[in-house]
Amino acid sequence: MSTTKNSTAPMPAVTVSYIPGREASENLGIVFGSSVRSRNFLFDIFAAFKNLFGGEVRSYTRLLDDAQSEATSRMLEQAKKLDADAVVDVHFATSQVAYKAAEIFAYGTAVRLK
Amino acid sequence: MEEVILPGILLTILIGIAYLTGRVADGVHDRALKRDESLLPRQVLDSGSNIPGDIKLHDTAMVTGKVVIAEDRFRNLLARLRIFVGGRLSAHEASITRAKREAMLRLRTNAKGASHIIGIRFDSTQLSRGMIEMIVSGTALYTDHRPKGGFPSALPDDGVNISHRNLLIEFLSASTAFLLICWGIYAASGLLVEWASHEISVEDEVAIWSQLEPELINHHRTADDRSLAENYLVDLINSIPKTALGPAAAYDFDVVIVPDPTPNAAALPGGLILVHTGMIDLVESENELLSILGHEIGHYNGRDHLEGLGREVVGVALSAMMFQTDAVLTTWIAGWPKLLTDLDYSRSQELDADNWSLKILMAKYGHVGEVARTFEKLGNMQGGHSVMDYLATHPHPQDRVDRLYKMARDQNLPMGEPVDLEEAFEDFLVRTGEIPESAREEGRKFSLTTTKD
Numbered sequence: 001m002s003t004t005k006n007s008t009a010p011m012p013a014v015t016v017s018y019i020p021g022r023e024a025s026e027n028l029g030i031v032f033g034s035s036v037r038s039r040n041f042l043f044d045i046f047a048a049f050k051n052l053f054g055g056e057v058r059s060y061t062r063l064l065d066d067a068q069s070e071a072t073s074r075m076l077e078q079a080k081k082l083d084a085d086a087v088v089d090v091h092f093a094t095s096q097v098a099y100k101a102a103e104i105f106a107y108g109t110a111v112r113l114k
Numbered sequence: 115m116e117e118v119i120l121p122g123i124l125l126t127i128l129i130g131i132a133y134l135t136g137r138v139a140d141g142v143h144d145r146a147l148k149r150d151e152s153l154l155p156r157q158v159l160d161s162g163s164n165i166p167g168d169i170k171l172h173d174t175a176m177v178t179g180k181v182v183i184a185e186d187r188f189r190n191l192l193a194r195l196r197i198f199v200g201g202r203l204s205a206h207e208a209s210i211t212r213a214k215r216e217a218m219l220r221l222r223t224n225a226k227g228a229s230h231i232i233g234i235r236f237d238s239t240q241l242s243r244g245m246i247e248m249i250v251s252g253t254a255l256y257t258d259h260r261p262k263g264g265f266p267s268a269l270p271d272d273g274v275n276i277s278h279r280n281l282l283i284e285f286l287s288a289s290t291a292f293l294l295i296c297w298g299i300y301a302a303s304g305l306l307v308e309w310a311s312h313e314i315s316v317e318d319e320v321a322i323w324s325q326l327e328p329e330l331i332n333h334h335r336t337a338d339d340r341s342l343a344e345n346y347l348v349d350l351i352n353s354i355p356k357t358a359l360g361p362a363a364a365y366d367f368d369v370v371i372v373p374d375p376t377p378n379a380a381a382l383p384g385g386l387i388l389v390h391t392g393m394i395d396l397v398e399s400e401n402e403l404l405s406i407l408g409h410e411i412g413h414y415n416g417r418d419h420l421e422g423l424g425r426e427v428v429g430v431a432l433s434a435m436m437f438q439t440d441a442v443l444t445t446w447i448a449g450w451p452k453l454l455t456d457l458d459y460s461r462s463q464e465l466d467a468d469n470w471s472l473k474i475l476m477a478k479y480g481h482v483g484e485v486a487r488t489f490e491k492l493g494n495m496q497g498g499h500s501v502m503d504y505l506a507t508h509p510h511p512q513d514r515v516d517r518l519y520k521m522a523r524d525q526n527l528p529m530g531e532p533v534d535l536e537e538a539f540e541d542f543l544v545r546t547g548e549i550p551e552s553a554r555e556e557g558r559k560f561s562l563t564t565t566k567d
Binding site for chain 2: 016017027029030032033034035036037038039040041043074077078081088089090091093095096097100101103105107108109
């Protein structure tokens, strides 16, 4: 019934409701992780310039990247606290909590696997 | 100084109160959340949309939990400092996490009696500055199933999502970084402005300024638009030998008399000199009046008026960039550059301008009598030296008096009899045909500040 846990392997997190090839045995509830971040004013100025010409605003993409990986790792940390094996049905939400600051919010269902 | 210190103290007190009330509100909310979460019945929470196959479903319903949480002023300020500097906004993390827990709590309270809530979705927006709206929605399943054991009764501990840093330390580090950045920008822009103000020619300055402030520029104002007193002052400036004016000779000077009882005068770009009525009331002779005007002309030669203006623009832009529409803060911070400008004006530039005043008096009258008379009066009004003088916007008037007399002695400049201001004004009125020669003998008095057109 229980699987041998490898603590060094990253906990799987998927956006579908099952871990392919495995079966969930217990639902441990919602876990979430959020990260609120900002770039500094220099990047804000560059981004404003970029807004004139169009194109990808790389500095903000990186901001979202950083925030997303932090939010995900925080979510997994919560799942670990619940002794979960995986997080399924992961969703992301972003919001602007403050001007020029982005929040990335990851949430999912922590499950134990058979 | 006062206009910066006093609001600064008030602002600090306000922020301090916001900090304290914010902490209290945090604590109260946190305890309430813990208590209510522990009272909730066990429910299976699922962000996926699968209905478990092994249960008997009676009913389903859509449920939501909503909450709007406001940030306190202290956190708001802290967040803004942090946004400027960059990095993680730990002040926001705590409140946004509490908002999520509260929304979840309400969702589950609304789904009372349900054994499962599936398809849980979070959504959040910023309603207005510092106000976060959090909506969580899901589908409640009412079944025979009674979940027991396990963990799903409450949202997990929030310890993971909040960087545990002391807010005051965070505030100190963020504001120090912010001030350093501001100082750097300000110093750099100061150098730039200084360079630019010396590079820009008088013609360019007038051309630029006439675009910005067309109604203030002198070639839009003719002698008819000015009052008699203003015409007299312009006439006085134009009577100075051009060679004594230095680079400022290129200006077509205009004078506006401002009804203000404080004895003051100012040089605006484009050759517009403002003189307060308080200054005209203070001076008694034409020489004394010209020493003031000469001082302002000296500022044009030093290009000081452009520097001050440029710095003010940079300062206001900086504070607007940082605080956007926050009226209290912007107005307070906008006061800073002005003060710094004045401080910068003071020591070297004011004294340079005094030198020009001396030179212009000498060229016009052949002597420098009364050159320091106004400063003597101002010195008497202000009293003796005090500690504040080291911070004051101008050198102490008495120091300038001593310095001017010393310079006059060193250069062997003669001290002559002054020309009475009222007589000089009457001369001007007769010369321009405003009053007949006979009016003078009637003993009518004409004063600069009371004669209107």
